[in-house]
Amino acid sequence: MKFSEKIPPAERPAGGILPPVMTPLPLGAVKPLGWLGEQFRLTVNGYFSHMEDISFFMREDNGWLVPGAKESPDGNPSYARIAWEEQMYWLRGAYKLALVTGDEKLTAICDKYFDAFFASRRPDGYFGPDCLYAIDSENGPVPDVWPHFVAAEILSDLYDATKDERVLDLLHGFFTFCADLPEDKFIPPRDRHFRWQGVIQNDRCCDAVPVIHKVFRLTGDEKMIELCRRLETINDREPREKIEAHVVNFAERFRYPAQRYPLSHDPEDFERSRRRYESHIEKWGQMPGGLWAADENTREGKTDPRQATETCAMSEAVKSFTYLASLSGESVWSDRSERIMFNSYPASHTPDYTGLHYLTADNQPTLDALDHDYDNKGMMTRYSAFEYRCCQHNTGMAWPNYVSSTFAETADGSLAALSFAPCEVDYRLPSGRVRIVEETDYPFVTDISFRIFSDSPFSFAVRIPSWCEGGSAVLRGERSGIPARPGFMFFDVADGDTLDISFKASVRFDRYPLNNDCVSVGLGPLDFSLKYREKWTAAEIRTDRAGREWTDWDVEAEDPIFPALDLSSPVTVKRKDVTGNPFTPDSAPVELSASGYAVPGWGMGEENTVDPVPPSPPATEGGAIPLRLVPLGCMRVRLSCFPHVGEPNFGGRS
Numbered sequence: 001m002k003f004s005e006k007i008p009p010a011e012r013p014a015g016g017i018l019p020p021v022m023t024p025l026p027l028g029a030v031k032p033l034g035w036l037g038e039q040f041r042l043t044v045n046g047y048f049s050h051m052e053d054i055s056f057f058m059r060e061d062n063g064w065l066v067p068g069a070k071e072s073p074d075g076n077p078s079y080a081r082i083a084w085e086e087q088m089y090w091l092r093g094a095y096k097l098a099l100v101t102g103d104e105k106l107t108a109i110c111d112k113y114f115d116a117f118f119a120s121r122r123p124d125g126y127f128g129p130d131c132l133y134a135i136d137s138e139n140g141p142v143p144d145v146w147p148h149f150v151a152a153e154i155l156s157d158l159y160d161a162t163k164d165e166r167v168l169d170l171l172h173g174f175f176t177f178c179a180d181l182p183e184d185k186f187i188p189p190r191d192r193h194f195r196w197q198g199v200i201q202n203d204r205c206c207d208a209v210p211v212i213h214k215v216f217r218l219t220g221d222e223k224m225i226e227l228c229r230r231l232e233t234i235n236d237r238e239p240r241e242k243i244e245a246h247v248v249n250f251a252e253r254f255r256y257p258a259q260r261y262p263l264s265h266d267p268e269d270f271e272r273s274r275r276r277y278e279s280h281i282e283k284w285g286q287m288p289g290g291l292w293a294a295d296e297n298t299r300e301g302k303t304d305p306r307q308a309t310e311t312c313a314m315s316e317a318v319k320s321f322t323y324l325a326s327l328s329g330e331s332v333w334s335d336r337s338e339r340i341m342f343n344s345y346p347a348s349h350t351p352d353y354t355g356l357h358y359l360t361a362d363n364q365p366t367l368d369a370l371d372h373d374y375d376n377k378g379m380m381t382r383y384s385a386f387e388y389r390c391c392q393h394n395t396g397m398a399w400p401n402y403v404s405s406t407f408a409e410t411a412d413g414s415l416a417a418l419s420f421a422p423c424e425v426d427y428r429l430p431s432g433r434v435r436i437v438e439e440t441d442y443p444f445v446t447d448i449s450f451r452i453f454s455d456s457p458f459s460f461a462v463r464i465p466s467w468c469e470g471g472s473a474v475l476r477g478e479r480s481g482i483p484a485r486p487g488f489m490f491f492d493v494a495d496g497d498t499l500d501i502s503f504k505a506s507v508r509f510d511r512y513p514l515n516n517d518c519v520s521v522g523l524g525p526l527d528f529s530l531k532y533r534e535k536w537t538a539a540e541i542r543t544d545r546a547g548r549e550w551t552d553w554d555v556e557a558e559d560p561i562f563p564a565l566d567l568s569s570p571v572t573v574k575r576k577d578v579t580g581n582p583f584t585p586d587s588a589p590v591e592l593s594a595s596g597y598a599v600p601g602w603g604m605g606e607e608n609t610v611d612p613v614p615p616s617p618p619a620t621e622g623g624a625i626p627l628r629l630v631p632l633g634c635m636r637v638r639l640s641c642f643p644h645v646g647e648p649n650f651g652g653r654s
């Protein structure tokens, strides 16, 4: 076994476009099993796959299916009601889900949209709704290309899956259309739009750059490079602070500087993305769960873990992390993907995926339709199949994006395991076909077994997570130690091998100095929450256009307590088997027993929101109380950041 901090890059060409250090396997090559397979089964059976009957935007007469539509089904002439991002968000998630699961119903719906794409293509390369071809702005009618940038990712997936040259031609044609637009007609500044929808194409103007790079690699058309430079100029013309206060804008835009790197060959471009992400998280992300306090926008003074994050930002951030991993060969981006998907994303949905909410926070003991101390007022946390427009259409890509983050082909034609979960890989490397069965209950345990079947021997890289304290790897009866440092182990494997990995992890306290030095409890890739007893209340029953009933749910913690954690008291770990959907309080496969004290005065405060975590050590009252903690992703109503008393003395890290 060899160790390296990074996956090594390919040979660098003197000019042109740098190849990625590694390329995520195309969707369909990794089949989710175990608890991950269950997330897909639930998503495919949940509200997302029924959006045609639930969502106004997804009706059969929407402008993406009927390009000539002049008004929305309710007679509204606003282009944003006829056809905009909602349909493309949904299609992007639905097609990714279809590729991973092979679901026939989703595949059939996606094919309808693809047919409409091809049928609507114009001589200038534009395709899609007429209404997006010319929207109002102070510059006169201009195209709104933002929804097409989402469609570009769908077409990129479609090309990978089919290798159909018509798909590449459609993409190439649309990007040529963009490149040929006169200056004043291509993405005017954000203040020249009459509606906020028109602003998004400015704020997320570089989202499609990785796809444009791909089209350049496949066609060699230099016009694609000109288009990338043009988009960068648009991106540079406005101060970014205000734009990136928005939670989803930031989740997409922190990767933009790194997107220049393949053409500039300047590592500083990549470093700018790293610094942009890390400085944002240093201020706003002082909490577990991998997210940051931006309950629509960041707000000065609102950094406590009671502030929340929008569901869209979760899967967009994972996508950005996977892209940065592919450019750099670094392991840290996979740590970040896992932290969001294991600890935050499951709580954005009901356990059966029949409803979602807009905002998820680490300290959030009630979910309802009331105002809270969030930037957005009104209903933000009640679970519903019918609300939260963007997230509701966009969330289908979350678990497929996680699957994309699991395995990658490296530049030298071998394979890397980046993020972990039970799954099976079937893929053709340059050296031949490889099948790997990954048997594990990770993240609830930190042991992983890879059973390998392959035509030829190959080099297999396995990520060492940043929390790893050592451990062992066993291959063909030979045992080697795992270094306690983030990076990759490289193994020479062959057909019939089994590689057993055991990462050592102990209970740790993570501290957040800027939020009154509060602490959360972690174990390996998992963060933990107090195990509240949940009380679910059916708030409303709604009927979709097909007559199915869907329940809106409020959830509250019964008899909530708000304790300080005693760091000097031992924390014990109890485990049980992983079955079904493990992301519920009752099925949680890991439970920690800790100890704490009541903190008088800490509890629910103004605007139905838990008070900020008080400074430590807080005044306490009464004797020690036992605390049960379960993985944060298992809890919808949650308390994961605590004030603390005592110092750790059980070997846990802090």
Ligand SMILES: [Zn+2]
Binding pocket: 310, 311, 312, 313, 388, 389, 390, 391, 392, 394
């Ligand atoms: Zn959203």
